Amino acid sequence: MRVPSLTLAAAGAALIAPALPAPATAVPPAERVAARDANAVREGSAAPDGGMAGAARGGHAAPSRGAGRAEDPGRAGTAGRAERTRRAEDPVTAARLLARADRCTRVSRGRYRTDAGRPATIPVCGTRDAVFWKADLDIDCDGRPTARCNRRTDPVFAAATAVLGSDGRRLNAETLPYIVLPAPSRRWDHRAFGVRGGSVAAVVYGDRVRYAVVGDTGPRDLIGEASYATARALGIPPDPRSGGVSSGVTYIVFRDSRISAAEDRAAAVAEGERLARRFLARR
Numbered sequence: 001m002r003v004p005s006l007t008l009a010a011a012g013a014a015l016i017a018p019a020l021p022a023p024a025t026a027v028p029p030a031e032r033v034a035a036r037d038a039n040a041v042r043e044g045s046a047a048p049d050g051g052m053a054g055a056a057r058g059g060h061a062a063p064s065r066g067a068g069r070a071e072d073p074g075r076a077g078t079a080g081r082a083e084r085t086r087r088a089e090d091p092v093t094a095a096r097l098l099a100r101a102d103r104c105t106r107v108s109r110g111r112y113r114t115d116a117g118r119p120a121t122i123p124v125c126g127t128r129d130a131v132f133w134k135a136d137l138d139i140d141c142d143g144r145p146t147a148r149c150n151r152r153t154d155p156v157f158a159a160a161t162a163v164l165g166s167d168g169r170r171l172n173a174e175t176l177p178y179i180v181l182p183a184p185s186r187r188w189d190h191r192a193f194g195v196r197g198g199s200v201a202a203v204v205y206g207d208r209v210r211y212a213v214v215g216d217t218g219p220r221d222l223i224g225e226a227s228y229a230t231a232r233a234l235g236i237p238p239d240p241r242s243g244g245v246s247s248g249v250t251y252i253v254f255r256d257s258r259i260s261a262a263e264d265r266a267a268a269v270a271e272g273e274r275l276a277r278r279f280l281a282r283r
Contacts, residue, residue, distance in 0.1 A: 112224075114136040122135050129255060131253050136224040139240045140225050140228070143170040148228060163197035165262050178215025179201050180225035180226060198213055199213065212227070
């Protein structure tokens with residue numbers, strides 16, 4: 001985050017959306033990008049798990065006992081409800097979330113860059129329940145100074161976040177999983193899609209799913225950034241100088257979601273799990 005454009009009020013964590021600031025100009029230094037790409041080469045890119053269709057034993061499907069009979073509408077309705085209930089009760093896994101986010105209905109007018117100087121290739125996609133994108137992960141260490149996030153450890157550190165905690169203080173990037181949104185622009189304005197400070201997100205990398213909140217904003221043309229704590233929870237190197245990963249991270253932000261205190265990790269996890277199940281159950 002470079003220029004705050006969102007403020008989460010201390011009482012009630014209500015987001016105030018002022019006039020848009022000038023686009024931020026500071027970007028991660030070249031050495032950070034180079035080191036991060038080297039990490040990506042060592043670790044490999046994450047890829048969604050593929051599904052496998054089950055085959056009938058012996059290669060032939062058994063005939064249905066009710067073949068040729070007219071289907072009972074009541075029975076069909078009951079079966080449909082049972083199937084939806086079963087899907088809702090299934091565990092939320094990275095593979096299921098990635099499969100759900102595999103198709104993109106674009107909601108952004110344009111595409112984003114992952115870093116300055118790179119081509120704009122990342123669209124923001126959406127459903128009625130969420131918006132999502134697939135990008136890199138740059139480390140945001142901004143907010144309250146800590147042992148691992150400060151001006152000495154991070155050359156572009158800013159002692160501010162666009163969202164405040166319920167105590168009126170800046171967020172703690174070292175301990176709080178949060179993600180960074182591009183500042184609103186003609187390309188995409190997250191506020192028009194029910195997304196604001198304190199909104200809940202699921203972040204997927206490899207086989208890990210972690211829940212976070214919207215906690216900061218960044219340059220209008222860049223996407224793919226999250227806090228030190230988010231990266232660490234996903235198993236991504238969190239060092240603000242050399243950490244991050246160059247691809248393979250999926251961000252799913254649930255529309256019209258919000259927790260009352262952005263710093264409440266337990267509330268974010270509970271609400272994120274509930275909304276992720278709804279996201280998976282709807283088609």
